Amino acid sequence: MSDTAISQQxxxxxxxxxxxxxxxxxxxIEQAALKLFLQxxxxxxxxxxxxxxxxISPRTFFRYxxxxxxxxxxxxxxxxxxxxxxxxxxxxxxxxxxxxxxALRSAVLHIAHLYQQQRYSFLLRYxxxxxxxxxxxxxxxxxxxxxxxxxxLLQERVGGACEYSxxxxxxxxxxxxxxxxxxQWLDGGAQGDLQALxxxxxxxxx
Amino acid sequence: MSDTAISQQxxxxxxxxxxxxxxxxxxxIEQAALKLFLQxxxxxxxxxxxxxxxxISPRTFFRYxxxxxxxxxxxxxxxxxxxxxxxxxxxxxxxxxxxxxxALRSAVLHIAHLYQQQRYSFLLRYxxxxxxxxxxxxxxxxxxxxxxxxxxLLQERVGGACEYSxxxxxxxxxxxxxxxxxxQWLDGGAQGDLQALxxxxxxxxx
DNA sequence: TTGACTTTTGTCAGTTAGTGACATTATAAT
DNA sequence: ATTATAATGTCACTAACTGACAAAAGTCAA
Numbered sequence: 001m002s003d004t005a006i007s008q009q010x011x012x013x014x015x016x017x018x019x020x021x022x023x024x025x026x027x028x029i030e031q032a033a034l035k036l037f038l039q040x041x042x043x044x045x046x047x048x049x050x051x052x053x054x055x056i057s058p059r060t061f062f063r064y065x066x067x068x069x070x071x072x073x074x075x076x077x078x079x080x081x082x083x084x085x086x087x088x089x090x091x092x093x094x095x096x097x098x099x100x101x102x103a104l105r106s107a108v109l110h111i112a113h114l115y116q117q118q119r120y121s122f123l124l125r126y127x128x129x130x131x132x133x134x135x136x137x138x139x140x141x142x143x144x145x146x147x148x149x150x151x152x153l154l155q156e157r158v159g160g161a162c163e164y165s166x167x168x169x170x171x172x173x174x175x176x177x178x179x180x181x182x183x184q185w186l187d188g189g190a191q192g193d194l195q196a197l198x199x200x201x202x203x204x205x206x
Numbered sequence: 207m208s209d210t211a212i213s214q215q216x217x218x219x220x221x222x223x224x225x226x227x228x229x230x231x232x233x234x235i236e237q238a239a240l241k242l243f244l245q246x247x248x249x250x251x252x253x254x255x256x257x258x259x260x261x262i263s264p265r266t267f268f269r270y271x272x273x274x275x276x277x278x279x280x281x282x283x284x285x286x287x288x289x290x291x292x293x294x295x296x297x298x299x300x301x302x303x304x305x306x307x308x309a310l311r312s313a314v315l316h317i318a319h320l321y322q323q324q325r326y327s328f329l330l331r332y333x334x335x336x337x338x339x340x341x342x343x344x345x346x347x348x349x350x351x352x353x354x355x356x357x358x359l360l361q362e363r364v365g366g367a368c369e370y371s372x373x374x375x376x377x378x379x380x381x382x383x384x385x386x387x388x389x390q391w392l393d394g395g396a397q398g399d400l401q402a403l404x405x406x407x408x409x410x411x412x
Numbered sequence: 413t414t415g416a417c418t419t420t421t422g423t424c425a426g427t428t429a430g431t432g433a434c435a436t437t438a439t440a441a442t
Numbered sequence: 443a444t445t446a447t448a449a450t451g452t453c454a455c456t457a458a459c460t461g462a463c464a465a466a467a468g469t470c471a472a
Contacts, residue, residue, distance in 0.1 A: 133347060136347055136350060137343035137344055137346060137347035138343055140343060140346035140347060140349075140350060141339060141342055141343035141346060143346075144342060144346060165386070165390050166410070168386050168389070168390070169383065169386050169407055169410060169411075172382040172383070172385065172386045173379050173382050173383065173411065175382070176378040176379050176381070176382035177375065177378070177379065179378065180371070180374050180375050180378045183374070184371050184374070201375055204372070204375060205375075205379065205411070
């Protein structure tokens with residue numbers, strides 16, 4: 001029962017064996033998958049292959065990841081969600097007019113920052129995923145979801161001060177710029193300063 | 207043999223029975239699919255359902271359409287290719303600096319024009335496809351392919367006068383704006399003037 | 413530690429998209 | 443009519459998922 005008393009593990013802050021094993025298995029699945037993707041290629045690796053490597057049933061794989069794409073792009077979605085959260089917890093003390101633009105800029109820069117923090121993970125995933133249509137499509141859809149969420153959030157933020165279509169336009173271009181910056185950065189081996197690159201691109205738009 | 211002599215049908219300009227039947231069947235498959243999609247929803251309609259309606263084997267369906275998504279989004283891809291072709295056959299008499307921007311603007315406006323010409327077809331497809339993740343992802347991937355093709359084409363066009371990254375940025379933002387304009391237009395029932403809307407959005411970018 | 417409770421897992425059966433191979437049928441050309 | 447060519451159906455197969463249910467493992471209180 002979770003509503004009668006707090007369990008021992010929760011009191012001490014330890015996650016308990018069950019939780020620990022779950023995290024461990026998730027990690028193991030992800031690592032095994034990435035390894036196989038690198039070795040044989042993404043499309044040449046089946047869920048079956050991954051499951052056998054980690055010695056679980058294919059059914060269990062799907063209890064940890066809703067799809068094969070999610071193994072590769074989970075972190076990307078996480079970073080996008082973090083960008084949204086960053087926007088949500090941003091103080092709204094800006095001048096009316098530029099409020100949305102400034103907030104958006106801050107959010108995409110934060111996303112860039114998170115990418116840089118995990119540059120090797122993202123570089124690896126990018127190198128596996130590039131040229132795989134289903135993964136690219138999944139990725140773009142994740143960006144679209146983020147775009148929509150950004151719009152809704154900003155709309156609450158600025159109230160009715162801005163039309164939705166104008167907001168959407170602003171968000172879409174920002175996400176497009178973020179995507180291009182990411183692409184260039186990753187194509188260059190994730191070596192340079194992504195935030196600087198992104199800022200440069202944002203400026204080029206005026 | 208196609209290299210010995212031109213066939214009778216080709217001489218007269220008539221496509222021949224085989225070609226006519228093929229076009230007819232493709233049309234029939236597409237119409238049946240759209241009808242079923244509307245009735246039961248996209249995801250509730252299987253290839254099997256479509257095939258039975260047109261009285262063909264599921265295998266034959268795949269000889270006409272490479273995927274279920276393609277039935278819905280084939281026209282979209284066609285329009286994108288037409289936009290590319292428009293760009294390819296555009297006179298390159300513009301001033302160096304603004305050449306790429308002007309050409310791109312012309313291309314996306316041409317795409318908008320084609321959308322308007324088939325507004326009911328696209329509206330129907332949009333209403334079926336909206337909220338279906340796999341279709342949305344497929345659509346975004348088609349836009350990405352177009353984006354890449356635009357970049358390569360423009361790069362040839364302007365020579366080395368522009369860095370690829372700057373070109374990509376330009377194209378990506380234009381495609382994003384086109385996408386938003388399309389979305390707004392379709393959400394409004396494809397009633398207004400898409401080209402005017404798109405021009406307005408392009409101006410808003412400066 | 414036992415015993416009840418909950419979560420995780422494997423197994424099984426099923427659906428659906430998509431593909432290759434090959435024989436059969438329909439169209440085309442001579 | 444005959445031969446070449448292209449379209450179709452059938453069959454067999456892979457691979458990504460999903461629901462249902464029973465077995466196994468983890469949790470917690472007595």
